[in-house]
Amino acid sequence: NMDDTDSKVNLGSIPLFALNVTVRKKLGLFLNPKHTVAADWTAVAETMGFSYLEIKNFEASKNPTKAVLDDWAARNSEASVGKLVSILEEVERKDIVEDLQPLIADEDVRKYLETLKKKAEPPVQVPEVDSCVPRTPERSGITVDDVPGGIPEMFDAFICYCQSDFEFVLEMIKELEQTEYNLKLCVFDRNVLPGSCVWTITSELIExxxxxxxxxxxDEYLDSDACDFQTKFALSLCPGARSKRLIPVKYKSMTKPFPSILRFLTVCDYTRPCTQAWFWVRLAKALSLP
Known part of the structure; x- marks a missing residue:
């Protein structure tokens, strides 16, 4: 019974990404087949709040259950293991809950809580030669204001830019940090300690x-490998960019076409004189969202 786990652990506080591949596959086996009697994936999607058109689109997927779960997690900050369990109970699929209970509670939730506990503990130094995979200490001391062994420094936004656009980044700092918006930006040249592996640190900061x-x-951004990597990495974290996680900014006219992978996102455009007055307000509001 899930309630035993619930009394010790609040499943509502366990994010959906804690669910392992095995559980997701089994959910698919239960929910993918069209069912006339029991509720299938369409009922689950409807209870999650997806519209008729969205559900019709999911039908094209080889594994609609997986697509629904991924999309639900991307658009809903409250998507949790507990919420999924209560949705399955709501559509009267207690059979699934009972069948998957040992896998969810005893394996996935336990592993997730252990990982959290490990993160909270101070890192153990291992006296061994290792590959380029970073050790926790490196990850905990990556910004200028990180306190060794303390809580990592957090930011409202990571600014992805190439060197030739640095003047504009300085203006951004002035407009967003040194004003009533009081936002905290992560600017690589200013906030990141030298000597760390660039790709690893960037991924850690963005994620x-x-x-x-x-x-x-x-135009210079389009030629930059680092910017390309950072953008693709950020996009991979938020499929559909439902959480307004990625905000493209255009501040000068370009000769090259706008990157196609970002075309579906609303751009904050500084080049249009008519909307320039609202530029910083819009950007600040978007970055202030929870």
Whole structure:
């Protein structure tokens, strides 16, 4: 019974990504087949709040249950293991809950809580030669204001830019940090300690330390490998970009076409004189969202 786990652990506090591949596959086996008697994936999607058209679109997927779960987690900050369990109970699929209970509670939730506990403990130094995979100490001391062994420094936004656009980044700092918006930006040249592996640190900052990412788009940006990597990495974290996680900014006219992978996102455009007055307000509001 899930209630035993619930009394010790609040399943509502366990995010959906804690669910392992095995559980997701089994959910698919239960929910993918069209069912006339029991509720299938369509009933689950409807209870999650997906519209008729969205559900019709999911039908094209080889594994609609997986697509629904991924999309639900991407658009809903409250998507949790507990919420999924209560949705399954609501559509009267207690059989699934009972069948998967040992896998969810005893394996996935336990593993997730152990990982959290490990993160909270101070890192253990291992005296061994290792590959380029970073050890926790490196990840905990990556910004100028990180306190060794303390809580990692967090930011409202990671600013993805290339060197030739740095003047504009300085203006961004002035307009967003040194005003009533009081936002905290992660600017690589200013906040990151030298000597760390660039790709590892960037991934860590985008994924775990920054709520959002602002991408300063320019012709030079399109030629930059680092910017390309950062943008694709951020996009991979938020399929569909439902959480407004990635915000493209265009501040000067371009000769090259706008990157196609960002075309579906609303751009904050500084080049249009008519909307320039609202530029910083819109950007600040988007970055202030929870």
């Amino acid at each position: 775990r330390r920054c709520k959002r990412m602002v991408v300063v788009i320019s």
